[in-house]
Amino acid sequence: MANERAEAQAKHTRIRNWFQAAWFALTNGYARGYTSGKIFTGNTKILCVPGLNCYSCPGALAACPIGSLQAVLNSSAYKVSLYVFGLLSMFGVLFGRLVCGWMCPFGLVQDLFYKIKVGGKKKNLPGHKYLRYLRFVVLVVMVIALPALVISENGVGQPWFCEWICPSGTLLGGIPLTLLNESFREIIGFRFFWKMFILVACCLGSIWYFRPFCKYLCPLGAIYGLFNPVSTYRLEIDPNKCIKCHACQRACGMDIATFETPNSIDCIRCGDCIKACPKGAITSTWGVTQQKIKSRCFIDDEAIAKAAVDQAPAAELPKQEKIIATIMGVLMTAGGAASAFLGLRFGVYSDFRMRMSIEALANVMPGSFVYECFKVLASCIVFATGIYVLRYRADGERLKTVSEKMRIAFLTYLLCIVSLVVSVFINFTTISLSTNNIVYNFFPLLGIPMLWAASAALRKRIQDGKFKALTVVLLVLGAVVTILAVILALAFIFTE
Amino acid sequence: MTPRKRNLITFALFVVSLVLIVTGTILGEPETVLNKAINVCMECIGIG
Numbered sequence: 001m002a003n004e005r006a007e008a009q010a011k012h013t014r015i016r017n018w019f020q021a022a023w024f025a026l027t028n029g030y031a032r033g034y035t036s037g038k039i040f041t042g043n044t045k046i047l048c049v050p051g052l053n054c055y056s057c058p059g060a061l062a063a064c065p066i067g068s069l070q071a072v073l074n075s076s077a078y079k080v081s082l083y084v085f086g087l088l089s090m091f092g093v094l095f096g097r098l099v100c101g102w103m104c105p106f107g108l109v110q111d112l113f114y115k116i117k118v119g120g121k122k123k124n125l126p127g128h129k130y131l132r133y134l135r136f137v138v139l140v141v142m143v144i145a146l147p148a149l150v151i152s153e154n155g156v157g158q159p160w161f162c163e164w165i166c167p168s169g170t171l172l173g174g175i176p177l178t179l180l181n182e183s184f185r186e187i188i189g190f191r192f193f194w195k196m197f198i199l200v201a202c203c204l205g206s207i208w209y210f211r212p213f214c215k216y217l218c219p220l221g222a223i224y225g226l227f228n229p230v231s232t233y234r235l236e237i238d239p240n241k242c243i244k245c246h247a248c249q250r251a252c253g254m255d256i257a258t259f260e261t262p263n264s265i266d267c268i269r270c271g272d273c274i275k276a277c278p279k280g281a282i283t284s285t286w287g288v289t290q291q292k293i294k295s296r297c298f299i300d301d302e303a304i305a306k307a308a309v310d311q312a313p314a315a316e317l318p319k320q321e322k323i324i325a326t327i328m329g330v331l332m333t334a335g336g337a338a339s340a341f342l343g344l345r346f347g348v349y350s351d352f353r354m355r356m357s358i359e360a361l362a363n364v365m366p367g368s369f370v371y372e373c374f375k376v377l378a379s380c381i382v383f384a385t386g387i388y389v390l391r392y393r394a395d396g397e398r399l400k401t402v403s404e405k406m407r408i409a410f411l412t413y414l415l416c417i418v419s420l421v422v423s424v425f426i427n428f429t430t431i432s433l434s435t436n437n438i439v440y441n442f443f444p445l446l447g448i449p450m451l452w453a454a455s456a457a458l459r460k461r462i463q464d465g466k467f468k469a470l471t472v473v474l475l476v477l478g479a480v481v482t483i484l485a486v487i488l489a490l491a492f493i494f495t496e
Numbered sequence: 497m498t499p500r501k502r503n504l505i506t507f508a509l510f511v512v513s514l515v516l517i518v519t520g521t522i523l524g525e526p527e528t529v530l531n532k533a534i535n536v537c538m539e540c541i542g543i544g
Contacts, residue, residue, distance in 0.1 A: 039534070040534075041534040043530065045529070045530050045531075045533035045534055046526045046527075046530045054537075054540050054541075055532070055533040055537065056536050056540045056541050060533075062533075063529050063530075063532070063533040064533075064540075067533075067537065067540060068529040068532065068533070071528060071529060071532035071533075072525050072529065076529050077524075078523070078525065078528070081520065081525060082516045082517075082519045082520035082523065083516070083519075083521060083523075083525035083526055083527065083529065084520070084525070084529065085516055085518025086513045086514070086515070086516025086517035086518075086519075086520055087513075087517060088516070089509060089516065090510065090513040090515035090517065092509075093509045093510045094510075094515075095514060100512050115532065126528045134529055140531065153541050157542065158539060159537070159539050162537065162540040163540075163542075164540050165513075165540040166540065169537070169540035169541055170541065172543055173536075173537070173540050173541040174540075174541035174542045176526055178537065178541070178543070183544055186544060187543055188542075189543070191542045191543070192541075192542035192543055194542070195542035196542070225523060227509075228507060229502075230502060230505050231506065232506060234502075234541070255498070292544070316537070380537075382504055398501075478514055482516075
């Protein structure tokens with residue numbers, strides 16, 4: 001049993017490390033920068049990544065939140081940075097310090113150093129009890145007060161934290177840029193060696209101590225930590241299961257007694273305590289939701305299939321309900337297939353070809369490309385759900401799970417709309433209202449109410465027989481858009 | 497704190513952060529961020 005737990009924990013750590021690496025590759029994917037020694041100058045840098053990721057890294061596709069905060073505070077035009085504080089609080093509300101555990105490149109570096117097997121490993125530095133508050137001092141003094149208050153004669157301040165402390169900037173920006181540019185190598189001075197010293201100290205310290213930079217110095221972790229008790233990702237303890245064995249604290253690199261303070265400001269949400277608990281007393285809010293969706297959306301299917309073998313088959317649905325399920329299935333299958341085709345042909349393929357052939361677009365982040373990918377994904381989910389509904393149109397029990405499947409499509413469509421808004425926002429473009437654009441770009445907008453209506457119609461029809469007017473209106477609207485999408489797709493196929 | 501109350505706080509904070517982002521955008525802060533991010537930050541890399 002103990003071995004199984006250790007294996008599960010090791011597997012979880014491996015998954016987390018691979019996720020961190022994938023996140024780094026995704027947010028630092030400007031490959032040309034690593035060969036040319038130049039940084040990305042596209043307009044996605046208007047947005048910040050959640051982790052401590054230097055925007056002077058040759059591959060960085062977005063801005064560093066701490067650097068951006070100081071940049072706005074430095075500027076004579078602003079007294080306070082509403083935009084960056086807004087982004088930081090949004091990341092904090094959504095993730096809390098999950099960002100530190102899963103999305104920070106410098107966190108990954110420290111985790112990898114901690115994997116080096118040496119003797120005398122300890123969790124904390126001497127004086128940990130007080131040192132853990134040092135990061136708040138760094139935040140207030142180096143990130144907010146000094147950049148805002150120490151202003152030069154020409155009205156501009158300095159990014160003090162970046163200048164004197166940030167080891168992420170040295171590692172991701174300083175080292176690659178000085179290696180790739182001779183002009184930078186010629187002007188290296190005391191500050192570069194000081195920052196190298198901090199970087200080396202953090203890396204060497206990470207061999208013996210778990211994430212010393214995150215524990216004692218990181219201002220970003222200090223901000224996100226304040227959101228831990230109210231973020232959407234929280235840990236919960238089941239008091240009936242917890243035996244207070246301290247297994248969670250032993251597994252925790254940050255040395256937190258999770259059973260006492262599950263939402264501590266120090267917790268980086270690595271999830272090791274969840275795997276280490278012998279009684280399964282620790283759960284995360286995301287984990288509970290995931291389990292609910294899984295059990296209702298997928299596992300129930302197996303249970304139903306098994307029950308169908310063991311027991312007598314359930315009575316078939318009435319004819320009228322079967323007709324509704326069939327109409328829904330056809331709409332979803334046709335709409336999903338047409339939308340996926342249009343997205344692939346006019347969005348993903350065209351966008352990719354344009355980007356490969358036009359040099360001027362090389363530095364423009366494909367915001368629209370991300371939007372198209374989400375749209376195609378959402379359309380595929382709708383298509384697959386449509387097939388499912390058609391296949392099981394007589395099976396009331398299975399049709400009840402459709403609403404759960406729809407939630408995943410809802411989520412993908414929401415991401416799709418967010419990326420559309422971001423794309424319009426960062427590219428400063430508008431969408432003209434031609435018929436083609438309405439069907440092509442606004443299908444996802446109408447897809448959400450349509451899916452809601454489809455799911456509500458099936459569920460309510462099956463459960464209590466009520467059919468509301470709103471559902472009918474949305475279904476008609478959805479049907480019109482579906483038909484338009486199908487016509488457009490067919491017209492394209494037959495005219496090309 | 498009850499889960500309902502906690503969820504309400506989460507939602508309220510989310511709305512506040514959206515308002516902050518929109519207000520900051522209207523004031524033109526994103527351009528300052530972009531200008532800083534598309535030029536090599538000499539201080540960040542320890543030169544200059």
